Amino acid sequence: MSVYYSKEHEWIRVDGDVAAVGITDFAQAQLGDVVFVEVPEAGRRLSRGGEAAVVESVKAASDVYAPLSGEVVEGNQALVDDPALANSDPEGAGWFFRMRLSDTHEVNDLMDADQYKAFCDSQ
Amino acid sequence: MSDTERLLPLDGWHRRLGARMVSFAGYSMPIQYEGIIAEHRWTRESAGLFDVSHMGQLLIAGADAGTALEALLPADLAILKEGRPKYSMLLTEEGGIVDDLMITRRGDHFYMVVNGATKEGDIAHLEARLPRTVVVDHMKEQALLALQGPKAAEALARLVPEVAELSFMTAGAYTLAGIRAWISRSGYTGEDGFEISVPAASVESLATLLLDQPEVRPIGLGARDSLRLEAGLPLYGHDMDTGTTPVEADLHFALARRRREQGGFPGWNRIAAELRDGPVRKRVGLMVDGRQPVREGAIVVDADGNEVGKVTSGGFSPTLEAPIAMAYVPTASAEPGTAISIAQRGRVFAARVVPMPFVPHRYHRKGAAA
Numbered sequence: 325m326s327v328y329y330s331k332e333h334e335w336i337r338v339d340g341d342v343a344a345v346g347i348t349d350f351a352q353a354q355l356g357d358v359v360f361v362e363v364p365e366a367g368r369r370l371s372r373g374g375e376a377a378v379v380e381s382v383k384a385a386s387d388v389y390a391p392l393s394g395e396v397v398e399g400n401q402a403l404v405d406d407p408a409l410a411n412s413d414p415e416g417a418g419w420f421f422r423m424r425l426s427d428t429h430e431v432n433d434l435m436d437a438d439q440y441k442a443f444c445d446s447q
Numbered sequence: 448m449s450d451t452e453r454l455l456p457l458d459g460w461h462r463r464l465g466a467r468m469v470s471f472a473g474y475s476m477p478i479q480y481e482g483i484i485a486e487h488r489w490t491r492e493s494a495g496l497f498d499v500s501h502m503g504q505l506l507i508a509g510a511d512a513g514t515a516l517e518a519l520l521p522a523d524l525a526i527l528k529e530g531r532p533k534y535s536m537l538l539t540e541e542g543g544i545v546d547d548l549m550i551t552r553r554g555d556h557f558y559m560v561v562n563g564a565t566k567e568g569d570i571a572h573l574e575a576r577l578p579r580t581v582v583v584d585h586m587k588e589q590a591l592l593a594l595q596g597p598k599a600a601e602a603l604a605r606l607v608p609e610v611a612e613l614s615f616m617t618a619g620a621y622t623l624a625g626i627r628a629w630i631s632r633s634g635y636t637g638e639d640g641f642e643i644s645v646p647a648a649s650v651e652s653l654a655t656l657l658l659d660q661p662e663v664r665p666i667g668l669g670a671r672d673s674l675r676l677e678a679g680l681p682l683y684g685h686d687m688d689t690g691t692t693p694v695e696a697d698l699h700f701a702l703a704r705r706r707r708e709q710g711g712f713p714g715w716n717r718i719a720a721e722l723r724d725g726p727v728r729k730r731v732g733l734m735v736d737g738r739q740p741v742r743e744g745a746i747v748v749d750a751d752g753n754e755v756g757k758v759t760s761g762g763f764s765p766t767l768e769a770p771i772a773m774a775y776v777p778t779a780s781a782e783p784g785t786a787i788s789i790a791q792r793g794r795v796f797a798a799r800v801v802p803m804p805f806v807p808h809r810y811h812r813k814g815a816a817a
Contacts, residue, residue, distance in 0.1 A: 328691055356479060356483055357482055357483050357484040357667065358480060358736065359484075359487075359740065359763040360738045360739045360740065360763070360770075362739070378739075380739060380740055380763070381483075382483045382484060382669060382673055382762060382763050382765070383478075383483065383672075384764070385740070385792075387744060407738075412749075
């Protein structure tokens with residue numbers, strides 16, 4: 325199992341051809357208090373870079389983009405019911421959705437933890 | 448930080464407290480410290496300290512300053528008593544709102560507080576229209592703090608016991624910790640509280656002293672916005688501007704009775720007609736179904752999907768734990784209970800008109816129980 329990061333501040337935990345996706349701690353800190361989350365339905369086809377989910381803080385609405393292509397396996401209903409999980413446990417219980425990847429090679433375009441840290445420091 | 452961004456007198460103080468700074472009204476300002484919802488709740492339950500030094504503080508003095516100002520705004524300054532802040536607004540000839548403000552008679556002059564983003568324009572507007580005998584002094588070396596919340600009076604009275612004599616919308620000069628301050632019992636949160644004007648050179652020691660009180664925490668612009676939205680208080684440049692009149696904005700209380708009858712201020716023809724016949728549209732409060740907020744710029748649509756109005760402020764109410772908004776809607780749809788549809792990002796949201804404030808005001812009114 326490997327964890328990757330996107331420039332849109334998502335983390336992607338890949339296990340075989342299934343990936344869990346959420347927003348990073350950096351992203352949740354930037355957003356502030358999350359009050360609403362919309363996650364994709366199981367079965368929905370996602371293409372890399374397309375809109376996948378919505379996250380809204382007190383102040384602003386943001387899209388969560390699909391970091392990879394594939395089909396949604398499951399959206400996190402617990403997060404929909406308690407959007408504050410995105411703040412309190414962004415890289416754990418606050419995951420957004422799980423997807424089955426259509427092309428596992430796409431992960432090569434993502435960052436690893438060290439690269440992502442450097443990316444955040446440069447923001 | 449851009450080159451043109453100005454720094455508040457408390458800039459370093461905010462940063463030391465861990466504030467996240469953003470650009471607002473030409474200043475670098477704290478949007479939050481520990482988090483908007485926590486700060487919002489703290490203000491509703493205890494006392495929040497806001498730095499609003501970006502706002503414009505003006506002194507207007509000279510022979511017949513009151514008469515000259517009455518030609519520019521709809522307040523009744525002839526009967527305005529010493530130390531009684533009044534909500535008013537500068538108006539265009541078409542009745543549009545140039546800015547909203549507070550004006551207080553203070554001895555031989557008037558003290559006016561205007562919005563930060565509009566203060567330069569307001570000064571130019573005033574200077575272009577007031578007679579030469581009336582002088583506008585921009586108090587650039589004056590800072591402004593707001594202490595808001597149910598425990599604000601208790602905290603402030605520990606430093607200056609005399610403020611207990613103030614009731615909502617009264618003000619006076621006081622000394623606290625050796626600092627000369629003009630203190631008004633007023634604010635922008637719907638809570639009891641105070642606005643405290645002090646020299647910029649003294650504001651850091653005052654802010655530190657206030658923050659030393661156990662009831663007090665620092666509050667950023669984020670919670671200031673969600674608090675004022677819950678209180679139903681409009682924000683200039685969003686819920687009103689030169690394209691909206693005080694009648695459309697449902698701010699009738701800014702139109703003094705004598706002035707409504709006699710006129711003599713800009714835009715009176717249109718405003719009098721709207722008072723008589725009703726405006727074509729009106730600012731209302733909306734409760735939105737579900738949990739997703741509608742934001743400023745979302746469109747009010749009719750049953751056929753035609754645009755009939757717009758959302759001017761919207762967000763998530765921490766107190767009600769639900770999305771709330773202000774919008775302009777056709778007057779026929781402005782009655783509480785009316786169903787309203789909002790289009791935002793290709794989706795339609797169901798909402799209904801509700802009376803404002805969304806969260807009851809808790810001002811300390813004269814004669815009311817403490």
